[in-house]
Amino acid sequence: MPTPPPLASGPDGPGALRPLLDIVLDALAAGGRARGGPLPAGGPEAVTARMRDALGQVLPDKGDPDALRALVHALAEGAADPADPLCAGHLHGPPLALAAAADFAAGVLNPSLDSWDQAPAASALEALVTQALAAEAGATDCLVTTGGTESNQLALLLAREALGGSAQLVTAAGAHHSLPRAAWLLGLPAPVTVPAPAGILDPAALDEALTHLTGPPVVAATAGTTDAGLIDPLPEIAALCRTHGARLHVDAAYGGGLLFSERHRHRLAGLDAADTITLDLHKLGWQPIAAGLLAVRDARDLTALHQRADYLNAGDDTEAGLPDLLGRSLHTTRRPDILKIAVTLRSLGRSGLGALVDQVCERAGELAGLIAARPGLELYDRPTISTVLFRPAGATDDAVAAVRRNLLRDGRAVLGRARLNGRLWLKATLLNPRTRPDDLAALLTLVEGHTPR
Numbered sequence: 001m002p003t004p005p006p007l008a009s010g011p012d013g014p015g016a017l018r019p020l021l022d023i024v025l026d027a028l029a030a031g032g033r034a035r036g037g038p039l040p041a042g043g044p045e046a047v048t049a050r051m052r053d054a055l056g057q058v059l060p061d062k063g064d065p066d067a068l069r070a071l072v073h074a075l076a077e078g079a080a081d082p083a084d085p086l087c088a089g090h091l092h093g094p095p096l097a098l099a100a101a102a103d104f105a106a107g108v109l110n111p112s113l114d115s116w117d118q119a120p121a122a123s124a125l126e127a128l129v130t131q132a133l134a135a136e137a138g139a140t141d142c143l144v145t146t147g148g149t150e151s152n153q154l155a156l157l158l159a160r161e162a163l164g165g166s167a168q169l170v171t172a173a174g175a176h177h178s179l180p181r182a183a184w185l186l187g188l189p190a191p192v193t194v195p196a197p198a199g200i201l202d203p204a205a206l207d208e209a210l211t212h213l214t215g216p217p218v219v220a221a222t223a224g225t226t227d228a229g230l231i232d233p234l235p236e237i238a239a240l241c242r243t244h245g246a247r248l249h250v251d252a253a254y255g256g257g258l259l260f261s262e263r264h265r266h267r268l269a270g271l272d273a274a275d276t277i278t279l280d281l282h283k284l285g286w287q288p289i290a291a292g293l294l295a296v297r298d299a300r301d302l303t304a305l306h307q308r309a310d311y312l313n314a315g316d317d318t319e320a321g322l323p324d325l326l327g328r329s330l331h332t333t334r335r336p337d338i339l340k341i342a343v344t345l346r347s348l349g350r351s352g353l354g355a356l357v358d359q360v361c362e363r364a365g366e367l368a369g370l371i372a373a374r375p376g377l378e379l380y381d382r383p384t385i386s387t388v389l390f391r392p393a394g395a396t397d398d399a400v401a402a403v404r405r406n407l408l409r410d411g412r413a414v415l416g417r418a419r420l421n422g423r424l425w426l427k428a429t430l431l432n433p434r435t436r437p438d439d440l441a442a443l444l445t446l447v448e449g450h451t452p453r
Contacts, residue, residue, distance in 0.1 A: 008108045017108070020068065027069045031076025038084035040077060041411030047078045080414055085432055085439035086446070089416035091226065091254055091280075093431035095288040102343040103288045106336045113334040115312040116322045122336035123323055129342045130293070136259055137252075137279065138272025139295035141302060143328055144337055147292035148253030149178035151278035152220075154294050154330060155249045156182045158276060159218040161304035163247065168215035170194060172201035172232060174225045176251055189215065199225060199420055201232040203240060210244040217246040223268055224254025227418035227427070228380070229387030231255055234270030241273075250274040253292070255385055257284020260353040264361060267384070275301070281341055283431065284357055284385075291337055302327060359433040360386040367428060367440045376448050380425055389418055389425040392451040397424040399452050406450045413446050 006016035040047050054074030056064070064070075081087055083094035095103075111119035113126065126144060134142035145151045156179070160167045169183045169191040180191050192213065194205045201221060210217055219241050221232040234250065241248040250271055256279040258264040259271075271277060274297065281291040296302060306327040308315070313324040326332070345353070364383040371379040371390045380389035391400050400417075404426060407413040416427035426447065 009110065013108065023069050024072050027072035028076045031073040031079070032081065034073070034077040035079065035081070035411070037411045038087035038414050039080040039408065039411050041409070043409045050074060051078055083432060083434075085435040086413040086443055088428045088430055088432070088435075088443070089414040091283045091429055091431070093283055093286055095282070096286045096344060096348075098347055099287050099340040099344045102340040103337075106339045109336075111336050113325055113328070113336060114332045115325060119325075119336060122339065123325055125342055126328075126336065126338040127323070129338050129345070132345075133279070133293060133341075134295045137256070137277050137295045139274075139277060139297050141299040142279075142293050142295045143302070144334075145292035145294055145329070146290040147282065148176065148251065148278050148280045149181075150330070151253070151280070151292050151294040152176065152178045152249075152251055153182040153185065155276035155278060156186055156188070156218065156220075157330075158296065158301045158304055159247050159249065160186055160188065162275075162301050163216040163218070166215060167218045167247070168192065168213055169218050169220060170206065170209055170213070170246070171220045172196040172222065174199050174201075174227060174230070175220055175222055176226055176253070179220050179251070199228050199230045201237060203233055203236040206237060207240055207244075210240060210246055213244075217244065218249060219246050220249045220251060221274075223250055223252035223256065223258075223271065224385055226254070227387075227420060228389055229254060229383060229385035229429070231267055231384055234268070234273070236270075238270045238273035248274045249276045249278070251278045253278045253280035254283050256280065257353075257357055258385065260284075260350055261357040261361075262354055263358050264385075272297075281344075284360070285341070285344070285353070286356060286431075286433075287337075287340055287344065291341055305330070356433045360430045360435075363430045363433075363435050363437075363440065364388050364428075366437055367430065367443075370437075370440055370444055374444060374448070376451070377444065380420065386430040388428045388430070389420065390428070390447075391423070391425050392447065395451060400424045400426060402452065403447060403450045407446060410450075412450075413443055415443075415447075 006012055008017060051074055054070050082092050111122040113119045113123055116123050130142035134140055168189055171179050171191050172194050173196040183191050192209050194209050195202050221234060221237045223231045238248055258267050277295040279293040281287045282289045313326045318324045364386040367388045368379055368382050371377045376393055378391050378393045401424060404415050404417055418425050418427045
């Protein structure tokens with residue numbers, strides 16, 4: 001029989017991995033050079049053709065020893081690189097090297113956080129780190145999730161169970177799309193949508209809605225909207241929830257990272273009044289995807305997730321002291337995403353993470369200033385976090401959309417899009433702390449050069 005290929009862990013793992021890592025690192029570098037910019041040129045057809053050529057036959061009769069190099073190179077060449085200063089379209093940040101290294105270690109060891117005997121150290125680490133992060137947000141416990149969408153869904157599930165099996169979601173017009181989707185998935189009534197003038201929830205309209213609501217209400221506020229990075233008036237919303245007996249969820253997937261910054265933390269005043277809080281450290285936390293969290297104020301809410309499977313959390317095992325992990329997630333098999341988070345928190349500390357947050361917020365302010373100084377561009381407003389909306393002055397919405405697509409097709413820059421106040425805007429979301437003022441000026445020059453005259 002042929003010798004099985006080497007394993008990543010075990011006594012022979014490090015020796016087997018070292019030459020493979022050299023191949024990967026060389027292929028990443030070569031692929032990035034071949035791309036030559038923030039994303040590949042040519043659009044979807046060209047990228048698909050190059051990937052098809054690199055992949056060849058998916059399952060050949062005989063294996064290809066060059067597959068690792070070829071496919072990593074092709075993936076890097078065809079990637080949108082969030083570490084490029086001109087890749088600024090989405091809440092898709094460049095991961096820290098030390099976090100990626102920790103994530104690699106997690107993949108090698110491959111613990112599964114569905115029972116203690118599959119992840120002894122990882123389960124202990126997760127318990128310690130999530131307790132600390134919960135306290136940071138003014139909560140008592142915290143679950144690890146795959147991101148903001150899962151956290152929002154989980155928050156609404158916990159609300160439904162805490163409220164006796166039914167809940168009426170109330171959101172602002174600018175709330176994340178995952179919230180109405182979660183209501184649909186959970187069989188809840190269609191959400192009540194409250195007006196959001198200037199992009200944030202209107203407390204007076206919320207008061208009116210809660211006054212006339214019949215079902216048990218769950219208000220979902222946002223700290224860092226996807227479109228413009230805006231923060232709802234959390235203290236006023238929390239006060240209204242107390243008055244009307246409503247449960248409060250805050251989607252802080254974007255803005256939650258401000259907790260690390262002494263300069264910007266005050267923007268999250270009122271967050272500690274929430275029953276549940278969505279956090280997402282693959283945004284303003286610089287983690288490889290995924291690194292989502294859901295903080296809960298009352299740990300008793302988590303009893304709704306309890307499940308019993310004798311092969312994972314038998315009663316006599318838990319009575320004997322083995323931790324029960326099955327009620328810590330909607331998933332069964334679950335990788336230890338907490339390791340990279342723990343390494344980052346310990347390595348950088350509050351001051352190091354806060355400095356990164358301050359840097360991207362400062363860059364956003366600089367970008368807004370550059371836009372305001374250019375007569376050919378129109379600024380939506382000064383940024384609240386690190387998102388800046390702008391558009392070519394006098395352009396139609398069709399022209400604005402074309403500018404973005406032309407930049408994507410040419411591989412020159414990645415900008416997002418947002419529709420506010422009935423108009424289409426280009427969106428720059430700055431998450432790269434290494435971005436320089438010259439990069440910002442170059443981005444604006446590209447936009448002006450791609451604007452139809």
